[in-house]
Amino acid sequence: MMATTSGPVHASTAKPMFTFGVIADVQYADILDGRSFLGVPRYYRHSISVLQRAVSAWNKQGNIKFSINFGDIVDGFCPKDKSLWAVQKVVDEFDKFDGPTYHMFGNHCLYNLPRSKLVALLKMPTDSDRAYYEFSPCPEYRFVVLDAYDFSTLGWPRDHPVTAAATKFLEEKNPNTDKNSPEGLVGVDRRFVMFNGAVGKEQLSWLSDVLQDASERRQNVILCSHLPMDPGAASPVGLMWNYDEVMAIVRRYNCVKACFAGHDHRGGHTVDSHGVHHRTLEAALECPPGTSAFGHIEAYPDKLLLVGSDGMDDTEMCFQSPARPLL
Numbered sequence: 001m002m003a004t005t006s007g008p009v010h011a012s013t014a015k016p017m018f019t020f021g022v023i024a025d026v027q028y029a030d031i032l033d034g035r036s037f038l039g040v041p042r043y044y045r046h047s048i049s050v051l052q053r054a055v056s057a058w059n060k061q062g063n064i065k066f067s068i069n070f071g072d073i074v075d076g077f078c079p080k081d082k083s084l085w086a087v088q089k090v091v092d093e094f095d096k097f098d099g100p101t102y103h104m105f106g107n108h109c110l111y112n113l114p115r116s117k118l119v120a121l122l123k124m125p126t127d128s129d130r131a132y133y134e135f136s137p138c139p140e141y142r143f144v145v146l147d148a149y150d151f152s153t154l155g156w157p158r159d160h161p162v163t164a165a166a167t168k169f170l171e172e173k174n175p176n177t178d179k180n181s182p183e184g185l186v187g188v189d190r191r192f193v194m195f196n197g198a199v200g201k202e203q204l205s206w207l208s209d210v211l212q213d214a215s216e217r218r219q220n221v222i223l224c225s226h227l228p229m230d231p232g233a234a235s236p237v238g239l240m241w242n243y244d245e246v247m248a249i250v251r252r253y254n255c256v257k258a259c260f261a262g263h264d265h266r267g268g269h270t271v272d273s274h275g276v277h278h279r280t281l282e283a284a285l286e287c288p289p290g291t292s293a294f295g296h297i298e299a300y301p302d303k304l305l306l307v308g309s310d311g312m313d314d315t316e317m318c319f320q321s322p323a324r325p326l327l
């Protein structure tokens with residue numbers, strides 16, 4: 001039995017349907033160690049070693065079908081003339097994994113490079129500059145990767161209408177001169193800071209269509225986003241601006257079983273009032289040298305089992321309403 005954030009994990013006798021690797025917030029930069037705004041140590045050079053250990057463990061295990069990188073591939077302090085080099089260096093490490101890696105945008109990715117360049121470098125499976133997509137590793141499961149910065153002040157050209165609209169939105173929600181400061185904001189309103197963002201209207205409608213289709217197919221859906229979507233699994237300062245709108249769509253269907261995120265580096269886990277698991281993954285960046293935060297997740301018909309390295313908690317996520325058999 002393993003110790004977990006959610007109680008003891010019981011080793012399953014059944015074979016998982018598939019297994020996938022997870023890692024979040026590598027935030028690599030070839031710079032000296034530093035600290036977060038609140039003083040938490042950040043190991044910018046060591047984080048790539050954490051990724052190397054993850055890839056080596058996944059390859060050694062032999063049954064990891066794909067991996068998911070939850071964003072912030074490089075750090076905002078990376079010198080801008082090195083951004084391309086740093087992103088490519090981290091992508092090269094992911095390329096050593098014997099399977100595909102699915103990436104998503106984090107705020108730090110967008111401090112470094114424009115969206116269009118990142119979509120190509122991260123080989124996102126989309127046919128445009130869109131940074132949200134879905135894939136299905138087996139008929140019973142569907143993964144939805146959200147672009148949590150679709151509506152944000154980050155990554156769009158200065159003269160883009162989204163930049164203007166998101167700047168206005170933030171101006172209305174956050175009175176501070178420094179829009180990265182949540183000072184004076186109360187409770188979940190503390191999420192209205194510039195390093196967060198939202199899922200835009202078109203993406204919300206696309207999400208609803210995907211969930212409708214997945215419900216008809218009786219699929220278990222896993223939502224992946226850089227930004228967490230439940231206050232029980234992250235600090236209010238780290239939440240997606242419109243997590244409530246996304247979750248209102250999720251609650252129209254009963255196919256979403258778990259939401260995974262990065263961004264809030266301490267990690268967290270909760271089960272919401274509708275039985276959906278929210279698991280924020282511990283960051284690779286804040287692992288002291290020699291330690292690691294990555295894991296693999298075993299997918300069963302009725303649960304997910306996260307098996308983490310030393311710096312990532314194991315978590316058993318049992319589904320409340322078991323998936324009905326395929327028609």
Ligand SMILES: Nc1ccn([C@@H]2O[C@H](COP(=O)(O)O)[C@@H](O)[C@H]2O)c(=O)n1
Nearest residue numbers: 035036037038178180181182183237238
């Ligand atoms: N201008 C700012 C920036 C950040 N904070 C707070 O610090 C926390 C950590 O910030 P990092 O960007 O370094 O991860 C963040 O969660 C904010 O609460 C701030 O107050 N003002």
Ligand SMILES: O=P(O)(O)OC[C@H](O)CO
Nearest residue numbers: 107195235237238263264
């Ligand atoms: O990785 P950062 O610098 O965006 O920090 C994220 C915040 O700590 C979220 O609460």
